[in-house]
Amino acid sequence: MLSRGVSFGKGAGTRTITIFARLQQNDRVPKANIILGIGGSIAAAKTPRLVRLLRKEGAVVQPVLTRSGKEFVTATTLSALSGRPVRDELWDMEAEHAMNHIELARWADLLVVAPASANVLGSLANGLANDLLSCIYLATAAPVLVAPAMNQGMWNHPATQRNVATLRADGVQIVGPATGEQACGDFGPGRMLEPEDLAEAALQFMADNRRRLDGLRILVTAGPTREALDPVRYISNASSGRQGFAVAQAACEAGAHVTLVSGPVELETPSGVERVDVVSASDMSSVVMERVAECDMVFAVAAVADHRPERRFESKIKRQRSSIQRVQLVENEDIIGNVGSLRPRPFLVGFAAETEDILANAREKRLRKNLDAIVVNDVSDQGLGFDSAENEVTLIHSDGEELFERASKLEIARKIVNRVSDIYHSAAASRLESLVS
Ligand SMILES: Cc1cc2nc3c(=O)[nH]c(=O)nc-3n(C[C@H](O)[C@H](O)[C@H](O)COP(=O)(O)O)c2cc1C
Numbered sequence: 437m438l439s440r441g442v443s444f445g446k447g448a449g450t451r452t453i454t455i456f457a458r459l460q461q462n463d464r465v466p467k468a469n470i471i472l473g474i475g476g477s478i479a480a481a482k483t484p485r486l487v488r489l490l491r492k493e494g495a496v497v498q499p500v501l502t503r504s505g506k507e508f509v510t511a512t513t514l515s516a517l518s519g520r521p522v523r524d525e526l527w528d529m530e531a532e533h534a535m536n537h538i539e540l541a542r543w544a545d546l547l548v549v550a551p552a553s554a555n556v557l558g559s560l561a562n563g564l565a566n567d568l569l570s571c572i573y574l575a576t577a578a579p580v581l582v583a584p585a586m587n588q589g590m591w592n593h594p595a596t597q598r599n600v601a602t603l604r605a606d607g608v609q610i611v612g613p614a615t616g617e618q619a620c621g622d623f624g625p626g627r628m629l630e631p632e633d634l635a636e637a638a639l640q641f642m643a644d645n646r647r648r649l650d651g652l653r654i655l656v657t658a659g660p661t662r663e664a665l666d667p668v669r670y671i672s673n674a675s676s677g678r679q680g681f682a683v684a685q686a687a688c689e690a691g692a693h694v695t696l697v698s699g700p701v702e703l704e705t706p707s708g709v710e711r712v713d714v715v716s717a718s719d720m721s722s723v724v725m726e727r728v729a730e731c732d733m734v735f736a737v738a739a740v741a742d743h744r745p746e747r748r749f750e751s752k753i754k755r756q757r758s759s760i761q762r763v764q765l766v767e768n769e770d771i772i773g774n775v776g777s778l779r780p781r782p783f784l785v786g787f788a789a790e791t792e793d794i795l796a797n798a799r800e801k802r803l804r805k806n807l808d809a810i811v812v813n814d815v816s817d818q819g820l821g822f823d824s825a826e827n828e829v830t831l832i833h834s835d836g837e838e839l840f841e842r843a844s845k846l847e848i849a850r851k852i853v854n855r856v857s858d859i860y861h862s863a864a865a866s867r868l869e870s871l872v873s
Contacts, residue, residue, distance in 0.1 A: 468495045468642055471544045471576075473569040474514075475553035476504020478619045479585035479628035483509055486550065487517045489635035498523065498540065500569050502556065526568045537568055541575035546642050549573075551585030551628045554596050560608070561599035577689070577707065579850075580608045581641050583634055588624025605825050607846035611637045644850065648857035650691035652732040655782075656684040657724060657771070659699030661717040663744035665763065666753045673739050677701030679787070679827060680737030682849035684709045687735070690853050695731075697723050699738055717741050717768040724771055733783040733860065736772040744768055776806035783860050785809045785852075791816040798832055809833040809859060811852055833859055 470490055474480050483499070490497050499514040501524040511522040523531055523540065535543065549556060549569070556569065560582070565571045573580065582603060590596060591613060600610055612629040629637070658680020662670040677698055684696040685706035694709045697720055705711040714720045717740045728734065743765035772786050786807045788798045791814070798812035813829045828842040831852060840851045 468545045469498070469543050470495045470546045470548055470638065471498045471500055471540065471572060471578075472518075473500045473502070473547065473549040473552075473556070473572070474505040474509060475502050475549065475551050475556040475569075475585075476507060477551040477553045477585040477628070478508055479551035480505050480508035482628065482631050483550065484513050484517050486548075486631040486634055487514060489631055490638065491518070493635065493639055495638075496520075498544075500524065500540075500572065502553075502567060502569050504553065504555070523568055526571060537571045538575050541572045542577070544572070544576050544578040546638060547573065547576050547578050547580045548583070548634070548638050549580065550583035550634055552582045554584075554586050554590045554593075554599075557582070557584060557596060557599040557603065561602040561606075579641060579689070581611060581638055582608050583611050583628050583637075584613045584626070585628035586613070586626045587618060587620055588622050588626045591626040592624070604847070605844040607844055607850070609637075609641055609847075644854050648690050648854065648861070649687055649733075652692045653695075653730055654687045654692040654733045654735065655695045655697065655724065655727055655731045656680055656687065656735045657697045657720060657738035657740070658684065659701040659703075660739050661699045661720055661741045661768075662715050663717065663741045663768070664715075664748045665745050666749040666751065668752055671741060671743070671745065672700075673741065675699070675701075675739035676824075677703050677738075678825070679845045679849065680735070681706060682845040683735050683737055683852065685846065686849040686853040687733075689850070690857060692733075695727060697727075697738070699740075717744065717771070721769040721771045721774070725774065728775055728778065728782060731782045733785070733856075734775055735785045735787070735856075736775070737787045738771075739789065740771055741768055770805075772807070773805050781806075783808050783856075783863070785811065785856055788812045789815040795830060795832070795837070798830070802832055808863070809856060831855055835859070 472483065472487065474483050487497050487499065497518045498520055499518050499522045501511060501522055506524060511524060515522045526537060559570045560573050563574060565574055584591065604610060611634065613625050614627040614629055615625045616627045617623055618626055659677030660673045660675040662672045664670045681703050684694050688694045688706060688708045696709050696711045698711060698713055699720065700715060712723050714723055720738060720740060746764040746766045775781060776784055784807050786805060788801055788810055790797050790812055794812055794814050798810050802810040810832050811829050812832065813827055825844060826842055827845050827848045829840050829848055831838045838855060840848050
């Protein structure tokens with residue numbers, strides 16, 4: 437069955453009671469610390485109700501008001517409903533002494549920005565750090581949910597749309613806005629979602645991002661490999677490593693101890709991740725095989741070269757040298773195949789970039805290489821997959837196939853990690869059952 441990921445941002449007034457009910461039964465996140473950032477929009481008047489709803493679900497809510505947010509809702513109301521002193525100033529030394537803005541950012545399990553004015557969107561998207569909310573946004577490792585609210589003209593402006601696209605690419609979940617009548621009398625998109633929808637979205641988002649992989653050791657391979665012809669030339673591919681790095685980040689956010697084995701890429705190591713740099717497929721294979729016995733799970737995201745030149749010349753090959761007219765290639769180690777044939781082996785997730793018969797090839801590869809799951813993407817589509825900021829993938833496992841629609845690589849990685857952890861935990865539960873019975 438092909439199912440799609442949960443998405444928010446439906447029209448005004450929609451309620452998905454079933455999700456709420458499911459969260460209450462299974463996925464409730466106890467004592468979650470939520471920072472609620474409130475910007476300068478008339479929709480700020482709805483935030484007292486949001487605070488109440490989140491608290492009713494067991495969350496601890498810390499309101500943070502921007503300078504303009506204070507014009508629309510009082511700190512007294514928010515403080516009475518949240519049971520906590522409202523934070524509204526970066527330069528409040530008394531509050532900073534009690535818990536400074538970096539500690540506050542670390543304290544949060546989730547940052548919700550609702551309403552996010554056009555100004556707040558602009559400052560978050562551009563990495564400004566000129567007030568308490570923007571500093572917390574930059575400093576926090578928690579997932580971020582943003583609910584825009586503004587006049588339809590402001591929302592439709594290309595500058596706002598650029599900021600929203602940047603935030604999405606940075607892994608922020610944007611919910612809404614809804615379309616409807618606006619405070620200014622206009623009709624169109626820009627209304628903040630209702631507090632019930634926002635509370636539901638926040639809880640669902642937390643459930644999706646909860647630390648499902650606590651205590652697990654996960655190895656992620658990423659990037660291309662380089663197969664040397666001589667000291668300066670090599671055979672490689674266009675993999676940027678971004679999808680693998682995003683998977684490493686998402687697994688780390690979910691609580692795993694992550695080792696990232698990376699080919700040559702120009703990327704920062706995600707915070708909390710241990711990185712081992714390699715160059716060739718053979719180097720990557722040695723590191724993976726050395727470490728695999730300690731791992732519970734492997735995500736093989738790297739685009740490993742299948743072949744390498746049989747001979748690596750010691751010095752730079754000269755133009756006139758006839759031996760280079762023909763390069764003899766030999767097969768590299770099949771890293772994922774070798775991990776798949778280990779007994780016992782870790783839970784194994786492969787990645788495949790295909791250009792034709794995408795799903796059929798991926799299904800066949802999953803079985804042939806003995807993988808628990810495979811993530812496949814169509815790299816014939818320009819602008820997706822290799823060397824791009826976004827991806828659209830299908831996750832294939834023994835119980836089905838799920839399409840994760842076009843989104844930033846970090847959003848895709850979080851969805852993959854979330855589903856894979858479900859599959860991992862249910863496989864572990866069935867193994868346990870079969871041992872007991
Ligand atoms: C009555 C009134 C209502 C406003 N409503 C909104 C709004 O809904 N969305 C928005 O983006 N800006 C709105 N603004 C403008 C913002 O408050 C203004 O851009 C402010 O600088 C935003 O600051 P912030 O970063 O604290 O949110 C409104 C202004 C006024 C005077």
